[in-house]
Structures are given as structure tokens and as C-alpha cells.
Amino acid sequence: MLVRTTARRVASVVAAAGLSLALLAAASPAFADAGFQRWVAGFRATAAESGVSRATYDRAFRGVTAPDPEVIEKARYQPEFTAPVWDYFDNRVHEHSVQVGRAMAKKWKPWLDRIEARYGVDRHILLAIWSMESNYGEILKNDKVMRNVVRSLSTLAYADKRRAKFARTQLIAALKILQSGDIDESHLTGSWAGAMGHTQFIPTSYQAYAVDMDGDGHRDIWNSVPDALATAANLLRKNGWQTGRTWGYEVALPAGRKFPSGSVTLSKWQSLGVTRASGKPFRNGGDKAELKVPDGRSGPAFLMTRNFFVLKRYNNADKYAIAVGLLADQIAGYGQLAQDWNRPFTKLSFSEKQELQQRLSAHGYYDGKPDGKIGEGSRSAIKAFQVQAGLEADGHPSMEVLRVLRQR
Incomplete structure (x- = not known):
């Protein structure tokens, strides 16, 4: 922002x-x-x-x-503004980032085939990192x-x-x-x-992991998408990425139960009444996993396997690793969360957020780009409009605010 x-x-x-x-x-x-x-x-x-x-x-x-x-x-x-958990994910995992990710998967398929074969890292994870780090390279065009x-x-x-x-x-x-x-x-x-570069490496990490994937003699993460994605894959592989394994599972928790604070096997979690939200069985029941509830017990719950913690070597934050995993899953076609985040308002789609920004701009409240991302400028504009319209000035990008704007 x-x-x-x-x-x-x-x-x-x-x-x-x-x-x-x-x-x-x-x-x-x-x-x-x-x-x-x-x-x-x-x-x-x-x-x-x-x-x-x-x-x-x-x-x-x-x-x-x-x-x-x-x-x-x-x-x-x-x-x-201290962003609540839903704000972080809404700005990163949405229909536009999924749509572009799928287009990039087709565009760069030959290179993704080679990178996946060489490093054993799932292509959808790499595409999600690319989205998170530079909006598929769009940020590099912004002077x-x-x-x-x-x-x-x-x-x-x-x-x-x-x-x-x-x-x-x-x-x-x-x-x-x-x-x-x-x-x-x-x-x-x-x-x-x-x-x-495309995958936002600090210089020391570049030195440790940069790859000349396209074979032109330069490890160019600024201009070569293959080099950038291979560099990200190399980082994950060298930090213990497990090929063919997931990053984690969304799960349903039985009410009134206490759970271990550390890692236990998936079979053990199942014996405690924890099931996959999709209803499917856990794979590799001997794998260890740790429970994460970033939005509390009433929000989405996850069992995180080893690859989740490898993702945190890229950015040592639970929310970042979860967002990469969720976006990767949606790019791959696995669908959205079964349990949504706890929002105190009705969520807007990505295109509706752009409409919200456009309407705020038309009324003189917002002077940024209608990019569908709700940052400090958008929230300030929403609050200013809410005050003028006699609404609660919470700054949330809600359907309730958009409906009022549509009536103006």
C-alpha cells in the first residue's frame, strides 16, 4: 500500500x-x-x-x-490501522488473484513443468508466492x-x-x-x-538461492520469470520442502474439546475428533501437524504440516504462509474455505470493491487507483463517506456501504 x-x-x-x-x-x-x-x-x-x-x-x-x-x-x-485477520486475506486471496494465477499457469506452463521437475515444489505454490510478493510482476512496473x-x-x-x-x-x-x-x-x-524482483528476495537471500533457470548466464529475478520462480523453488527445496505433500488442511473442530499445543500425527488428530472440512480422509496419517486458528475457534481452523513451516522460511508469519497455501489451492481448483473469516459486515467481491472505490472517487472521497485492494487510503475514504452519510464510521468495505453509494 x-x-x-x-x-x-x-x-x-x-x-x-x-x-x-x-x-x-x-x-x-x-x-x-x-x-x-x-x-x-x-x-x-x-x-x-x-x-x-x-x-x-x-x-x-x-x-x-x-x-x-x-x-x-x-x-x-x-x-x-491494525488490520484484522480477514482484512489480510481479503486483500490477497480473491477471485482476481486466482484468475490471474490460472492464466499465468497456462502462460508459463513449459517453464513451470521444468521448475517443478527440478525442484519438486508445486507450481501453484510458486504462483501464489509470485502473486503475494509482486502481484505477478505488476509492482515492478510501478516507479x-x-x-x-x-x-x-x-x-x-x-x-x-x-x-x-x-x-x-x-x-x-x-x-x-x-x-x-x-x-x-x-x-x-x-x-x-x-x-x-518478481519474488522479492533481499540481497543475501538472492546470493544464497538465486538460479539462472533460463540459461542466459544471468540470475535475473527482475526480468526473467523462470529465474524468479526457480529461485523461489530453490529456497523452499533447500529449506526442506516435501514433494507431493500438502501445506495443511482446513479442519472442523468438535465443540468443547481441548487440543495439543504442539505437533502430533494426523491419525492422532482424527482420534480427537478433528476432521477435514471437506469431509475427505487425511492422507499420510503418520505425518505430524499443528493446529492453527488465526481467527479464533469460530473461524477457519487448520492442521499445518511440515510444508507450512517451510513456507514460513520465505516470510516468518503464519498469515503469510496460510495466504500462500489458500491461494495456491484455489489456483489449483480446490475451492474456497468451508468456514469463512469472521467479518462484522457483508463481504464484497473483488469487482465490487473496485466499484466501491470508483463511487467513492466520483463523490470526491478517494483519489487512488480503483485496484480492488482496501488499504489505508480506501479505509479513510470509506470512513469519511460514512460520517457524511450518518453511518457507523468503521471503514469496512461492506455491501452495506456500497448499497448507500449506489443510491447517491
Whole structure:
């Protein structure tokens, strides 16, 4: 989600970062640049000790003369809205992401056949990761999101004490990627925190797992979809992905029962009254699984097998791994959840969310792109409309709000 920069927010961010406001103020840019340039000059020795040549260093920092204020803002900004669990999944697992995933499965089938054969990772998992990380590469086309990785990481190393050690390590890795010749400095782009390419690898992970799948001599996760998907598959395989095994099962829980907090076999779970939500039997009853109820006992429940925890090596968050698994299953044609998330409103389809945004825009409440994703800008617009319409200002993208908008 993009957050519009404001002068007030930049000022508070810079103060929180421990920098004088004068460093980034328009009145004294030369002073700000000088401080950053001294840091860049000083870091040269550290890079050299790690094997980065002088020529590579000079090439990487050519034109990088000042820290990126938007990177500082994003590093320090704490969203006021804490997303409930349904919000996370609604913005990632929906009919549009499934539809595009199926189209990509057809488009890239020959390469997915080869990647699946080489690494043993299910293609639908890879497609889901691609969707989650870069919206099937669409984010790479957005100049407002993609940034110079060297500038972003040097900004964090210079201005963000919490991330300085991480940023220095990633910056050295990024410089070595340039030195290897896999990508040139003009195409070494990524997120504000340095995540790169279709599958959003940080530089050290790129070094560990990047693959030249298309055989052109470059491990190019920015421009080569085969390289990017194979790199993701390589990460999962090297972290213990089990070929032919699922990531987990949606299950139905018997009322009034307490369950083990750790992993026990699927056969044991079945003996405790836990059944698959689909009504089908568990496969591989000797496999161990752990119960997860991200929305409480009244929401969807899952038994997570080993592959779920391998997915967390990509992003160490339960919600992320669940979203990848659910999206992969739907791309593969296995259907939606039997038990939906607990929402205090009537859910909109993806196209209805776009309609909601379009109607809010027509009434002057929303100035973003009608992309069907409900972020901070959409919620603020919904709240503003709800206040004007005399509704409860909860910011939810509900059918109740859309019906009122349709009457205007």
C-alpha cells in the first residue's frame, strides 16, 4: 500500500530517526548531502574488506548523493490501522488473484513443468508466492514503489539505527550482486527495504538461492520469470520442502474439546475428533501437524504440516504462509474455505470493491487507483463517506456501504 508523503509526516519521521530537521529541509540540502556523502565515503573501506572492488563501489553510488526521505518515512511510519485477520486475506486471496494465477499457469506452463521437475515444489505454490510478493510482476512496473536498492539500503544504514546492521549487510550483498554481473546498477531496483524482483528476495537471500533457470548466464529475478520462480523453488527445496505433500488442511473442530499445543500425527488428530472440512480422509496419517486458528475457534481452523513451516522460511508469519497455501489451492481448483473469516459486515467481491472505490472517487472521497485492494487510503475514504452519510464510521468495505453509494 502506498502512503502519500506529507511535510508533517516527513518532519516527524526525521525527528524520530534522530536527525536534525535541517538535514532534509529544503533550505539546506547541501548540508544534508554532505553528511550522507561522508557516510558513503567511510563505508567504502568496509565494502573493500568484504571483497567489493573500487570500480563496483563507484559505479553503484554514481548519482546517489542524498538519502531517500521516503525510505526513512516508510521505515518509521507506524500505521494507525491494525488490520484484522480477514482484512489480510481479503486483500490477497480473491477471485482476481486466482484468475490471474490460472492464466499465468497456462502462460508459463513449459517453464513451470521444468521448475517443478527440478525442484519438486508445486507450481501453484510458486504462483501464489509470485502473486503475494509482486502481484505477478505488476509492482515492478510501478516507479513509485520500485527504488534504487543501493540508495535505499544506504539510507537505512545511515539514518535508521534499528535497521542499520541489517542494511549494511544487505548493502554489501547488493554490491556483490552488481560485481557478479547478474544485473547492472540501472536495473538493481527493489522495495524501500531492498526486496528485489518478481519474488522479492533481499540481497543475501538472492546470493544464497538465486538460479539462472533460463540459461542466459544471468540470475535475473527482475526480468526473467523462470529465474524468479526457480529461485523461489530453490529456497523452499533447500529449506526442506516435501514433494507431493500438502501445506495443511482446513479442519472442523468438535465443540468443547481441548487440543495439543504442539505437533502430533494426523491419525492422532482424527482420534480427537478433528476432521477435514471437506469431509475427505487425511492422507499420510503418520505425518505430524499443528493446529492453527488465526481467527479464533469460530473461524477457519487448520492442521499445518511440515510444508507450512517451510513456507514460513520465505516470510516468518503464519498469515503469510496460510495466504500462500489458500491461494495456491484455489489456483489449483480446490475451492474456497468451508468456514469463512469472521467479518462484522457483508463481504464484497473483488469487482465490487473496485466499484466501491470508483463511487467513492466520483463523490470526491478517494483519489487512488480503483485496484480492488482496501488499504489505508480506501479505509479513510470509506470512513469519511460514512460520517457524511450518518453511518457507523468503521471503514469496512461492506455491501452495506456500497448499497448507500449506489443510491447517491
